[in-house]
Amino acid sequence: MEARVKTKRTKGISDGTETNAGRIGRAETLSVTVLSLISTGLFSAFEAGELGTGFAAVLTRPAALLLSLAPVLAAALTLRGNGETGLGETLRMGLGKAAPIAALPLAFSLTLTAALPLAEFTGFIRSFMFDSVPTLSVLAFVIPVFAYAALAGLEPEGRAACILLPLAAAALVIAILPAAHEFEPRRLLPFPSPGEAAKGVPAGVSLFLPVLSALLINLGGIGGAERAGRYAAVSAAVSAAVIFAALAALGLVYPAPVLRGMSLPLARIDFLSIKQSYALRLDKVLAMVWLAGSMLAQAYCVYSAARLMASSFGTPLYGPFALALSIAAGGLVLACENALGAGRAALRLYSRAGFLLPIPTLAAGALSGVLTRRKKQAPKRTPS
Amino acid sequence: MGIFGRILRSIPGFSARDGRFELLERECGSLENAEKRRSEAERGDERAPVPVPRSVLEAEKLLKGEEFFGNDPDLITREFTVGGRLPALIVYMNGLASDAKINEFLLRPLMRVGDRELSAEHLIESVIEIAEVKRGRDMDPAVSGVLEGMTALFFEGAGEYLLLETRGAEKRAVGSAENEKTVRGSKAAFTEDMRTNITLIRRGIKKADLTVKLLPSGAKDGGGAAIVYREGFTSKALIAEVEKRLFSASPRITASGVAEQLMEDAPLMPVPQTLVTERPDRVVSHIMNGRVCVLAEGSPEAVVVPATLASLMNSPEDVYLKRPLGTLLRLVRYVGALVSVVLPGYFLALALYHQGLMTTEVLGTVIASRRMVFEPIGAEMLLLLFIFQLIREAGLRVPGGIGQAIGIIGGLIMGQAAVSAHLASSVVLIVVAGAGLGNFCIPDHSLQLAAAYLRLAAVAAAWLGGLLGLTAVFLLALLRLAGLKSFGMPFLSPLAPKTFSDRPPIFRGPIKGGLPSDGANTEKDGEL
Incomplete structure (x- = not known):
């Protein structure tokens, strides 16, 4: 029998559980989830619906985030009785060998969600940091680290997020605050009509729903479905507020028609405040801080997808899946600039219709959760 | 697990699960294994015990034989008679034992004893004037004792020996x-003497729960290394883990550095995973906080586990200063470390790829200083960093x-000469010197070297990929450290994961009312 570590007063290290291996605490879970939500919300390209008549994303993205919370909370509620059994294991228990098929849509959508900000950053780096270098050269730096982060697992990701989140938040403040003198409310006009704004919501849901669903995949690492529900609610509220504030600042600086042609506009807001002074320009440095945070956050998505697939196959070895999905995400980013922009078209299609993708997996997971709980609760027949 | 799982497991590198470094959950075993390894180590080479001969002449012959000392010139054997009647033999090592103690408190009383009874019990109780005496019938502990500076005393016909505390090496x-x-x-x-070091720790911790456990050395019952901790306070799991890692290897512990390497979780990581210190006050403070200290004979330093980045960045002086001053010093230290690692790579990235991030004035200065320098700026930076390490x-x-x-001479004259000869530019020289100074702010020597490694990697990455390369390297390092x-x-x-009692590493907390570290997972709450 393996000896277990006695843990006490270990909130933040083990949250009072028996052993700490592969587990993260409250601060780490919230950090990695908030970082993923903010990075996806702020650094993914705006869809046509979000930049129609006005800058609708200010409202649609936070609204979509809060809307994405509902299915996740519902799934968490049904998984509550299964202890710390994650979504993948629940699918395996409920559906048997068909579990990977049910898991595939969510894993697919997590990988695409991971690719969205990476594609934006790659475009920004190619256009503004280096003089039109090939995408492959940029990805040569990004993908190995991204893959390593996805392979590293929940503990390093959570802890690194604990450190990177304050840095990324500080970078956001440093970028936005000095540009405050340029804020003009008229740039937010015309306000999009409710019908117009509603068109942007699905795009937002397709961004946020997979990220929040990742909590349900990692139930074993974060301490059960009840905690997952709480973490999802808190991180969604915090992230919605931050995304609203940052996008509002962006809308106060750039009107919607200008934003339509810009990639990674937040990284360029710095130009407005520091034109020529003795202070050093920080726009690219801030972009790199966000890139680091984004790489980590998106690696968490890929890790979760890999964990989901591995557990639905009934194996704890997520490594090969993580590696394969990282390369797939990298390939997609590469295809954004090459292969006639097939990658960009795929990502655009996902933004428009991808909100439906995680639903079958979540529904199957919830159903499996209920079924397996009933099986456990059913009285065993004893031979008379 | 099906065929698919087995195939996956067979792929090298994918069989490890996350959290594999968790205490007691390593593949090498659990507490039961520690006990097994301990008994294995105690059994030594499985040789059958050699009984003490009844004749002192035979005992002398045996000790000088190939099996034990083999005519070692430092081995002193002296035959004499106890009270002029009972033949006896003393054996000790020249230089390790004190001649004065042997002459004054052993030979003289034994030779002059006039009592009728000459049993071992009587001699221990009434004649021998030495405090620590052990009795034995097996030759191996006697040999180990002699090698430590003790004196073995054999009597004719007794078939046993007395091992007397006569240590007195310089x-x-x-x-x-x-x-x-x-x-x-x-x-x-x-100092190099382990017993003196234990005394220095005991002087700092006047608590009955302070426990010293000697680990077996190459010979049986030796004392090559020792672990020091607070019984009942320090985590039992931690003590068991230290014992597990050290017991199996204790015959190989010839220095604290060896113990350090044998205990590390990730031997290939340049970052130190143990805290090595030569200061007893620092060790005392860590033991009081529930950590375990390892001492090795012959090493003037102690190894403290577990170690964290915060503990490696703290200086013993911090607690002697007032809180604001201590905090300020720590802040300077952290900024210094950051400058040491980031500055050269950042400057190189800006100078090579992102000149727009520098103001015109700064850029002008850089260009002017590099006007006649012939090598590329990346090579110049690496060259200067290498020269800096050389001088150091x-x-x-x-x-x-x-x-x-x-x-x-290296810093001023060579630097000036290099600039004059257009081998290096003054701006790059200043950057390297600044990074070097920052490196010296790191209190731990091993951590200084690890920072130098990371700096080198950062410079190489910045040379290849500017700020993008720098970001990749630092994220990789952060993930590895996390x-x-x-x-x-x-x-x-306590930065990540955050803990209850540990304060942020930069801010020095109040001395009173402190709790032991959460990470140390002590058995008792709040007792210091």
Whole structure:
């Protein structure tokens, strides 16, 4: 029998559980989830619906985030009785060998969600940091680290997020605050009509729903479905507020028609405040801080997808899946600039219709959760 | 697990699960294994015990035979008679045992004893004037004792020996710390003598729960290494893990550095995972906080586990200063470390790829300083970093005064000459010097070297990929450090994961009312 570590007063290290291996605490879970939500919300390209008549994303993205919370909370509620059994294991228990098929849509959508900000950053780096270098050269730096982060697992990701989140938040403040003198409310006009704004919501849901669903995949690492529900609610509220504030600042600086042609506009807001002074320009440095945070956050998505697939196959070895999905995400980013922009078209299609993708997996997971709980609760027949 | 799982498991590198460094959950085993390894280590080479011969002449012959000392010139054997009647033999090592103690408190009383009864019990109780006496019938402990400086006393016809405490080897007096100098606070440093070091720790911790456990050395019942901790307070799991890692390897522990490497979780990581210190006050503070200290005979330093980045960045002087001053010093230290690692790479990235981030004035200065320098700026930076390490190594290895002179000559004259000869530009020289100074702010020597490694990697990455390369390297390093554990304690705690009692590492907390570290997972709450 393996000896277990006695843990006490270990909130933040083990949250009072028996052993700490592969587990993260409250601060780490919230950090990695908030970082993923903010990075996806702020650094993914705006869809046509979000930049129609006005800058609708200010409202649609936070609204979509809060809307994405509902299915996740519902799934968490049904998984509550299964202890710390994650979504993948629940699918395996409920559906048997068909579990990977049910898991595939969510894993697919997590990988695409991971690719969205990476594609934006790659475009920004190619256009503004280096003089039109090939995408492959940029990805040569990004993908190995991204893959390593996805392979590293929940503990390093959570802890690194604990450190990177304050840095990324500080970078956001440093970028936005000095540009405050340029804020003009008229740039937010015309306000999009409710019908117009509603068109942007699905795009937002397709961004946020997979990220929040990742909590349900990692139930074993974060301490059960009840905690997952709480973490999802808190991180969604915090992230919605931050995304609203940052996008509002962006809308106060750039009107919607200008934003339509810009990639990674937040990284360029710095130009407005520091034109020529003795202070050093920080726009690219801030972009790199966000890139680091984004790489980590998106690696968490890929890790979760890999964990989901591995557990639905009934194996704890997520490594090969993580590696394969990282390369797939990298390939997609590469295809954004090459292969006639097939990658960009795929990502655009996902933004428009991808909100439906995680639903079958979540529904199957919830159903499996209920079924397996009933099986456990059913009285065993004893031979008379 | 099906065929698919088995195929996956067979792929090298994918069989490890996350959290594999967790305390007691390593593949090498659990507490039961520790017990097994301990008994294995105690059994030594499985040789059958050699009984003590009844004749002293035979005992002398046996000791001088190939099986034991083999005519070692330092082995002293002296035959005499107890009270002029009972033939006896004393055996000790020249230089390790005190001649004066042997003559004064052993030979003289034994030779002059006039009593009728000459049994071992009587001699121990009434004649021998030495405090510590052990009896034995097996030759191996006698040999180990003699090698430690004790004296073995054999009697004709007894078939047993007495092992007497006569240690008196020359040893260095307790001196002042050479490598961890402080303006305020204790000046005492460990010596090469392990017993003196244990005494220094005991002097600092006047608590009955302080426990010293000697580990078996190469010979049976030896004392090559020792672990020191607070029984009932320090985590039992931690103690068991230290024992597990050390017991199996204890015959190989010839120095604290060896113990350190044998205990590490990730031996290939340049970052130290144990805290090595020559200061007893620092060790005392860590033991009080529930950590375990390892001492090795012959090493004037102690190894403390588990270690975290915060513990490696703290200086013993911090607690002697007021809180604001202590905090300020720590802040300077962290900024210094950051400058040391980031500055050269950042400057290189800006100068090579992102000139727009520099103001016109700064850019003009950089261009002007590099006007006649022939090599690329990346090569120039690497060259200067190499020369800096060269000067540092040379300064460390040569005696004090000359070392300082080398530092000054290397830094000032060579630097000036390099700029004049257009081998290096003054701006790059300033950047490298700034990074070097920042490196010296790191209190731990091993961590300084690890920072130098990371700096080199950052410069190479910045040369290849500018800020993008720099970001990739730092994220990789952060992930690696975030995944690192020292005896189950996350290396970046209390920063990540955040803990209840541990304060942020930069801010020095109040001395009173402190709690032991959360990460140390002590058995009792709040007792210091």
